Amino acid sequence: MVKAVAFGKLILFGEHAVVHGQPALAVPLKALQATVSAEPAPLGSGLQILLPDVATPLRLETHDALTVTAQLVLTHLGAPEPDMVLRLSSSIPLQSGFGSGAAVSTALARALSLTLGRPMSREDLNALVYEVEKIHHGTPSGIDNTVIVYERPVFFVRNQTLEPFGIAQPFALLVARLGYATPTHITVGDVRTLYEHDPAAIQPIFDQIGAISRHARYAIESGGLDPLGRLMNENHALLRELTVSDDNLDRLCQAALDAGAEGAKLSGGGRGGNLIVLANKNRAAVQEALLQAGAVEVIHTLISED
Ligand code: PMV
Numbered sequence: 097m098v099k100a101v102a103f104g105k106l107i108l109f110g111e112h113a114v115v116h117g118q119p120a121l122a123v124p125l126k127a128l129q130a131t132v133s134a135e136p137a138p139l140g141s142g143l144q145i146l147l148p149d150v151a152t153p154l155r156l157e158t159h160d161a162l163t164v165t166a167q168l169v170l171t172h173l174g175a176p177e178p179d180m181v182l183r184l185s186s187s188i189p190l191q192s193g194f195g196s197g198a199a200v201s202t203a204l205a206r207a208l209s210l211t212l213g214r215p216m217s218r219e220d221l222n223a224l225v226y227e228v229e230k231i232h233h234g235t236p237s238g239i240d241n242t243v244i245v246y247e248r249p250v251f252f253v254r255n256q257t258l259e260p261f262g263i264a265q266p267f268a269l270l271v272a273r274l275g276y277a278t279p280t281h282i283t284v285g286d287v288r289t290l291y292e293h294d295p296a297a298i299q300p301i302f303d304q305i306g307a308i309s310r311h312a313r314y315a316i317e318s319g320g321l322d323p324l325g326r327l328m329n330e331n332h333a334l335l336r337e338l339t340v341s342d343d344n345l346d347r348l349c350q351a352a353l354d355a356g357a358e359g360a361k362l363s364g365g366g367r368g369g370n371l372i373v374l375a376n377k378n379r380a381a382v383q384e385a386l387l388q389a390g391a392v393e394v395i396h397t398l399i400s401e402d
Contacts, residue, residue: 100206104128104194105243110309114237118306122243130186130199132207137179165201191277193364198240234281264319266400270373275392280365325358332361340366355385
């Protein structure tokens, strides 16, 4: 049996502005992962994809992000449909800003290509998963597939070559999950509409977010982490101006700051999903405040190069 894994991801800075050409910083979230195992199946049974808690397997005829992934892998390799069962399991909550769609596609493409004896290069896999991301997101920037396929912290600028970045000094973040989400293509579409109605007002917001991402990269690469909390707060305020925060995200950010956190911001598409919190000093109190304010879960993660 072949097994392949893909991690979730966390956007630290720059979401939404990244769709409009600004840089963003994202890191793998190794606490959460999708796994796909591949087993041979009886002759003539074709390819079946088994999802957790779903009795009927998906087949290539079904038009679904996972079957499209499998079909794209077979086309890429020039391979016929194999007799095989691909079994998916994932600890990445759906639609929570952790890149679950890109992670399950990546794990599935890895398992399928590996079991056919022709593992795909990261470059090919990244391009393939980006194609699948378009089904979920409409006009994705490509940040999710890039960080998930390369499994490294990335300074991401749309349509530019990948720039991994270094983390001089690992730092801890709390990730609070709200338990509901708005599909990313909706918030991305709303930001686009906002921009098209008044580019002169919105472009400076994108530019400021881009400047924050660059500043944050410098801080993280040099190990001078003091400005990080402030940069997170500023980034969150700009995302509010882009209308992608909501009352719950704002309330949780404020609760974290009131409990002593240095910074907090939404992460990912917004209007639900999750927020990230920097709390070096009062971590236990901040975690408690987040849960009191309505977070359904708080995950501790260490942001490091490996
Ligand atoms: O909702 P998520 O975590 O997949 O966030 C996507 C990030 C956006 O910048 C909002 C969209 C994109 O394609 O980059």
